[in-house]
Amino acid sequence: MLDIAEIAAGYRDGRLSPTSVVEQAQDRIATRNPVLNAFADPMRDSVMAQARDLERMLARGDDLGPLHGIPVAIKDLIDVAGAPTAYGTRAVPPRIADRDATLVARLRAAGAIILGKTQLLEYAYGIAHPDVGQTNNPLDSTRTAGGSSGGSAAAVADGIVPAAIGTDTGGSIRIPAAYCGIVGVKPTYGLVALDGVFPLSQSLDHAGPLTRCVADAALIMSCIAAIPLALDDPGAMRIGVLRQHFPRDLSNAAVGDVIEAALHKLAASGCRVVELAIPELDTANRCLIDILLPEAALIHADLSRHNPDGYAPGTLSQIRAGATIPAIVYLSALRDQARIRTATEAAFDKCDVLLSPAVPFVAPHEDPKIDDHGDSEMTSSGFANLTGHPSLVLPVGRVNGLPVGLQLTGRLGADRQLLSCARQIESLLSH
Numbered sequence: 261m262l263d264i265a266e267i268a269a270g271y272r273d274g275r276l277s278p279t280s281v282v283e284q285a286q287d288r289i290a291t292r293n294p295v296l297n298a299f300a301d302p303m304r305d306s307v308m309a310q311a312r313d314l315e316r317m318l319a320r321g322d323d324l325g326p327l328h329g330i331p332v333a334i335k336d337l338i339d340v341a342g343a344p345t346a347y348g349t350r351a352v353p354p355r356i357a358d359r360d361a362t363l364v365a366r367l368r369a370a371g372a373i374i375l376g377k378t379q380l381l382e383y384a385y386g387i388a389h390p391d392v393g394q395t396n397n398p399l400d401s402t403r404t405a406g407g408s409s410g411g412s413a414a415a416v417a418d419g420i421v422p423a424a425i426g427t428d429t430g431g432s433i434r435i436p437a438a439y440c441g442i443v444g445v446k447p448t449y450g451l452v453a454l455d456g457v458f459p460l461s462q463s464l465d466h467a468g469p470l471t472r473c474v475a476d477a478a479l480i481m482s483c484i485a486a487i488p489l490a491l492d493d494p495g496a497m498r499i500g501v502l503r504q505h506f507p508r509d510l511s512n513a514a515v516g517d518v519i520e521a522a523l524h525k526l527a528a529s530g531c532r533v534v535e536l537a538i539p540e541l542d543t544a545n546r547c548l549i550d551i552l553l554p555e556a557a558l559i560h561a562d563l564s565r566h567n568p569d570g571y572a573p574g575t576l577s578q579i580r581a582g583a584t585i586p587a588i589v590y591l592s593a594l595r596d597q598a599r600i601r602t603a604t605e606a607a608f609d610k611c612d613v614l615l616s617p618a619v620p621f622v623a624p625h626e627d628p629k630i631d632d633h634g635d636s637e638m639t640s641s642g643f644a645n646l647t648g649h650p651s652l653v654l655p656v657g658r659v660n661g662l663p664v665g666l667q668l669t670g671r672l673g674a675d676r677q678l679l680s681c682a683r684q685i686e687s688l689l690s691h
Contacts, residue, residue: 261419278329324371331375351570361456378411387574406436431641438618438665449648500611544643550593557582618665
């Protein structure tokens with residue numbers, strides 16, 4: 261699959277057209293979705309209508325910019341006007357959205373083609389509903405694409421679309437991006453509007469792009485955040501290495517070796533590698549869970565009472581567990597959230613970005629349970645949801661043919677700087 265700039269250039273020099281790109285995408289969905297389970301609804305009729313309209317606009321000289329005619333897939337808990345939102349559940353029937361979520365409306369205004377709704381773990385809560393099933397990894401269909409934004413990651417990694425939108429409450433953009441070997445961005449908390457996005461945890465939820473390169477991620481971010489994010493040359497970078505997030509289990513040592521090799525290459529390219537420890541991060545994931553579970557339980561309180569059988573058993577169990585967490589535990593976690601945020605922000609006095617493995621292992625066969633012990637899936641990712649710092653993943657190598665992701669986290673509100681550093685690191689590691 262071409263990147264966004266290549267598709268856009270093809271439109272403008274006549275080599276490509278929005279209708280031909282969409283037809284190829286729909287043909288690939290027809291072939292690959294039975295294997296991947298990436299799309300809940302390809303939206304075929306409306307997608308072709310969008311493509312024809314945008315093609316006519318280009319023909320008469322009405323150019324909406326770099327996203328004009330670019331297909332973007334949307335996670336199926338984000339509203340797209342006229343399309344069903346199914347949430348990956350059987351607790352409710354699919355609901356036809358009467359308007360676009362703000363981020364979808366911004367994509368449309370920039371000329372993007374909304375190409376289908378992608379599969380997810382039930383309500384983005386870490387469990388695949390048995391009637392829906394997990395999304396499989398395009399590199400090895402016996403393994404998961406990750407969650408909860410696995411459908412979006414698989415759609416990009418398989419070359420169906422150049423970009424997709426996911427949500428991230430504990431790593432749900434970055435973990436699938438790592439497993440599938442693509443780029444995934446969780447922006448600063450609050451930067452991307454979440455109206456029209458079904459919540460999991462109001463204190464921790466984020467939405468952002470999954471793409472094949474950092475430049476494309478920055479372009480999508482500029483659109484959905486409605487702010488300019490033009491990338492620049494960050495110069496000589498100071499990279500803060502979080503050793504506490506490296507694999508502990510010897511069976512995962514190869515992932516750590518890939519990250520070490522990347523660090524060696526970055527240091528040889530002129531980056532300053534700084535060894536850092538932020539002790540407060542050792543309790544971040546426990547704190548995140550103590551906030552996530554009760555907030556999710558409240559969101560699902562009425563529905564889980566009225567139709568418990570519509571949920572996957574594991575999802576229902578998590579909802580009920582959240583309802584038992586004492587108020588003092590939740591309030592203590594909110595207090596600790598502020599403390600951990602302050603400690604994380606202070607680390608940027610010593611570095612420009614924090615670096616760690618995205619996940620301490622490669623894609624497993626099934627989505628792991630939410631956990632904060634040992635080599636947890638969210639070992640590295642959870643803290644940035646808790647603190648709100650911008651964080652992204654880019655591919656850095658492979659272990660036994662499966663992708664390893666590198667996670668970079670930036671200062672609060674410094675999304676442009678983080679993306680600029682990531683593009684530079686992407687370039688340095690590609691040579």
